[in-house]
Amino acid sequence: MRPELWDLRVDKVVADLKNGSRADGRKVDEVRKVVLTKDVSENADGQARVKLGETEVIAGVKMVLGTPYPDSPGQGSISVGAELVPMADPTYENGPPRSDAVELSRVVDRGIRESKTIDFSDLCIVEGEQVWIGFVDIYIVNNAGNLFDACGLAAISALFDTKMPKLEDGRIVHHEYNGKLKLKHKPILNTFAKIGNTVIADPSNFEEKAMSARFSVTVTEDNITAFQKGLAGSFSVSEIDNAIDVAYKNSKQMRKFV
Amino acid sequence: MAKKEEKIVYVDSKGKRLDGRKVNELRPIKIKAGVIPRANGSAYLEWGQNKVLASVYGPRECLPKHTASPYKAVLKFTYKMSSFSVPDRKNPRPGRREIEISKVCGEALEKAIFMERFPNTQIDVTVNIVDSNAGSRIAALAAASVALADAGIPMRDMVSGTGVGRAGGKVIVDLNKDEEDAPDAVDVPLAILPNSKEIVLLQLDGVFSKKEWQEAYKLGVEASLEVYEKQKEALKEKYVITETKKGVEKK
Numbered sequence: 326m327r328p329e330l331w332d333l334r335v336d337k338v339v340a341d342l343k344n345g346s347r348a349d350g351r352k353v354d355e356v357r358k359v360v361l362t363k364d365v366s367e368n369a370d371g372q373a374r375v376k377l378g379e380t381e382v383i384a385g386v387k388m389v390l391g392t393p394y395p396d397s398p399g400q401g402s403i404s405v406g407a408e409l410v411p412m413a414d415p416t417y418e419n420g421p422p423r424s425d426a427v428e429l430s431r432v433v434d435r436g437i438r439e440s441k442t443i444d445f446s447d448l449c450i451v452e453g454e455q456v457w458i459g460f461v462d463i464y465i466v467n468n469a470g471n472l473f474d475a476c477g478l479a480a481i482s483a484l485f486d487t488k489m490p491k492l493e494d495g496r497i498v499h500h501e502y503n504g505k506l507k508l509k510h511k512p513i514l515n516t517f518a519k520i521g522n523t524v525i526a527d528p529s530n531f532e533e534k535a536m537s538a539r540f541s542v543t544v545t546e547d548n549i550t551a552f553q554k555g556l557a558g559s560f561s562v563s564e565i566d567n568a569i570d571v572a573y574k575n576s577k578q579m580r581k582f583v
Numbered sequence: 584m585a586k587k588e589e590k591i592v593y594v595d596s597k598g599k600r601l602d603g604r605k606v607n608e609l610r611p612i613k614i615k616a617g618v619i620p621r622a623n624g625s626a627y628l629e630w631g632q633n634k635v636l637a638s639v640y641g642p643r644e645c646l647p648k649h650t651a652s653p654y655k656a657v658l659k660f661t662y663k664m665s666s667f668s669v670p671d672r673k674n675p676r677p678g679r680r681e682i683e684i685s686k687v688c689g690e691a692l693e694k695a696i697f698m699e700r701f702p703n704t705q706i707d708v709t710v711n712i713v714d715s716n717a718g719s720r721i722a723a724l725a726a727a728s729v730a731l732a733d734a735g736i737p738m739r740d741m742v743s744g745t746g747v748g749r750a751g752g753k754v755i756v757d758l759n760k761d762e763e764d765a766p767d768a769v770d771v772p773l774a775i776l777p778n779s780k781e782i783v784l785l786q787l788d789g790v791f792s793k794k795e796w797q798e799a800y801k802l803g804v805e806a807s808l809e810v811y812e813k814q815k816e817a818l819k820e821k822y823v824i825t826e827t828k829k830g831v832e833k834k
Contacts, residue, residue, distance in 0.1 A: 424686040427679050439788040540785070549796060552771065552787035555686075557693035559781035562800055569793055 335535045342523045348531060349378075354571045356527040361478070361582040363486055371487030371506065375479040378529065379469035382407075384461060384479035386487045388506075390497065391458040393449070401448020401456035403484075405434035406463065407476050413465035432553045433463070433476045433514065436543030437484070440512035440550040447507055455495065459487065459506070470530035473541050474579075477514025482583045484508060510545040511580045515572035517541070524564050526571055540565065542572045546580075593751025593765055601762065606755045607802050609745060609809060614726065614817035616733040624734025626817065628726035631759060632716035637726035639734040642704035656701035660689030662723050664712045684720045691724060691774050691784035697737040706736065717760045718746040721772050724784065729814050733821065742783060743811040744774030747803040749791065754798045756806045771796070773803040777811040780804060 338348050347353065357378030365372040369385035393400055407430040409417045422430070437443075448457040461483060463476045488502035518528035518536035528536055538558025543551040549569065554560065560568075594600055604610070610631030619625035624639035645651035662685040666673045677685075692708065708731065710723040721744045728742040745757050750765035763770055769789030775782055787796075 424682050427682045428686055431679060431683050435788045439790065441790060545790075547792075549787065549791045549793065550789065552785050553687075554782060554785035555690060557690045557698075559694050559776065559779075559783045560785070561781060565782065565785070566793070566797065569796070 334531045338531050338535045339521060342520050342525070345523075347525065349529060351527075353523060353525045354575070356474070356575055356579070357529070359478070359579065359582055361482055369483075370490060370502075371483045371485070373479045373482035373486060375475050375482065377469075377471060377475040377478070377527070379467060380471060380475045380530075381466040381469075382463055382472065382475045382479045383466060384463045384476070384483040386483045386506075387460045387462070388487065388490050388497075389458050389460055390450070390455055390495075393453065393456045397445070398453035399449045400445035401450075401458055402445060403434070403438065403443060403459040403461060405437065405461045405480055406430050407433060407472070408462070408464055409468075409472075410464055414468040417465075417468075428553070428555065429472055429476060430463075432473060432541055432543075432551065433480050435553075436477060436512050436514050436551040437481055440510050440543065440545050440548075442481075442508045442510040442512060442545070443484070444507065444509070450492070450495075457489070459484070468530060470533045471516055471527050473516040473539075474514050474527060477512075477543065478579060478582065481511060481513070485511075485583050511583045512543050512545050512550050513572075513576035513579045513583075514541055514543045514551075515568070515575055515579075517568045517571070519558050519560060519564070524560075524568060526575060540568055542569055544569070544572050544576050591751065591765070593762060594753040594755065600755065602759060604757075606753060607806065609757045609806050610759065612725075612810065612813045614729055614813050616729050616817045616821040622730075622734075624730040624732070624736070626726045626729035626733060628722055628729070630718065630722040630725070631757075632714055633712070633719050633722045634714040635719065635722045635726045636711045636713060637723065637730040638709050639706065639727070639730045639736070641706040641734075642701040642736070643707075645703055645705040651703045651705070653702050655698040656696070657705045658689045658693050658696070658698070658708065659705050660685050660692065660708045660710075660727070662688055662710050662712070662720065664715065664719070668712045668715045684723075687784055687786065688720060688724050688727070692727060692731065692742055694781070694783045695728065695738050695740050695742050695776060696731065697739065700737060706731075717758055717763045717770075718772070721746055721774060721784075724774050725810055725814060729817055732814075732818055740776040740778050741811055741814050742774050743777045743807045743814060744772065744784060745803055745806040745810060747771045747773055747799040747806070748789070749795060749799070754795055754802065756802045769795075771799055771803070773800070773807070775804060775807050777808055 360376040371386035487506040491501040519538040539555040622638040750762040774784035
């Protein structure tokens, strides 16, 4: 990677935004083109491939038998993990997840979990003994910016695609299914970047290089279900309120893909 | 199996909460600056049942060297929960929650510090949660910010904040654990730079309307300013000079 080339493009991003235009010609609140397919893995119980502009992520769900937490004996759970694998970006490395990967997974996880889209008591098999745990694992294929929204969309789409494995004598029968996972809402993650004094939706990787702060908001059809402000910059409350409005508007489009 | 549960009233008709607080009332806060002599700066903070120790070392040489920046200091923030600080013993290994909190709290503080004055250095901020009862990340930030000022690191502003959210259908400030466990609970950790009101930390989980958020933000800013006053008092307190019979004594 040649840092000086990156910096030149960052300067262009900043200069363009001062005139209200983005390097790729988008409006400030416009998201890139989304392509969603279900061609990831036949072994997965649910799957989604999301392309958000050039950003590409794949998600697969595995429903696994587990024991419930002692404080919620009648409830199953989900777990979202996102891995920044070295194939997707020259700066990613092998090894245990770093703080950016941990944050990414937890923000995606929270938006879905807190929207109450899944009733976790539906995932109970025998109270106190056996429950379903849905593992949503996301792998980044190409990082061209805004992994949050790409992963958020991939995770909820893969969950909507999830078929419940068939159980026989308390064991999973592979490749046989018994209905689908029940979900009530479609929470959509919307991420904004602050560059100079402008807040833009769905930042590309060059815009991410130039951003001072990041704000993500997950919304369902009519409620907010998660916030996450990141990086060293700050937002005013009017910027946050405006981002929430844009999030509601953009989510309507995104929800059609799920 | 129908469990019969008594319905808990989180805010009663007189506007009193479970622990007797008003909707906009913080738990009692005590802050003391300069409690760790070896550190460049430190603070001890009690916020309700939360007890927090914060230390600051630096700016000092940034190691390993590849993590340094030629443009500014690097802030290395560690939020750590003691194993005995929660009802079930916490595994001392840093968990995903702690890693995320360390990241967002460190980023929140960066805005307040003149980082660009100390290129190629690091500032280490370590916060140990000794006892906890909801709102520990904001308590950690409040303590860390006092410790940074105590270390004499040039700052634009303090970082002050509070949790805001909802329990039992009412928007309230500084939720305690019982309120955080309400069936409809929403927790919104919020931290601002008190003089410019810029938002430097904001998270939310739960189902919240935009109207509720706006109400919560208003209450949150007012409460954060109270926290700011406590932080300033703690710093001034350290440098108070008291007169005794023998003469002047620095406290």
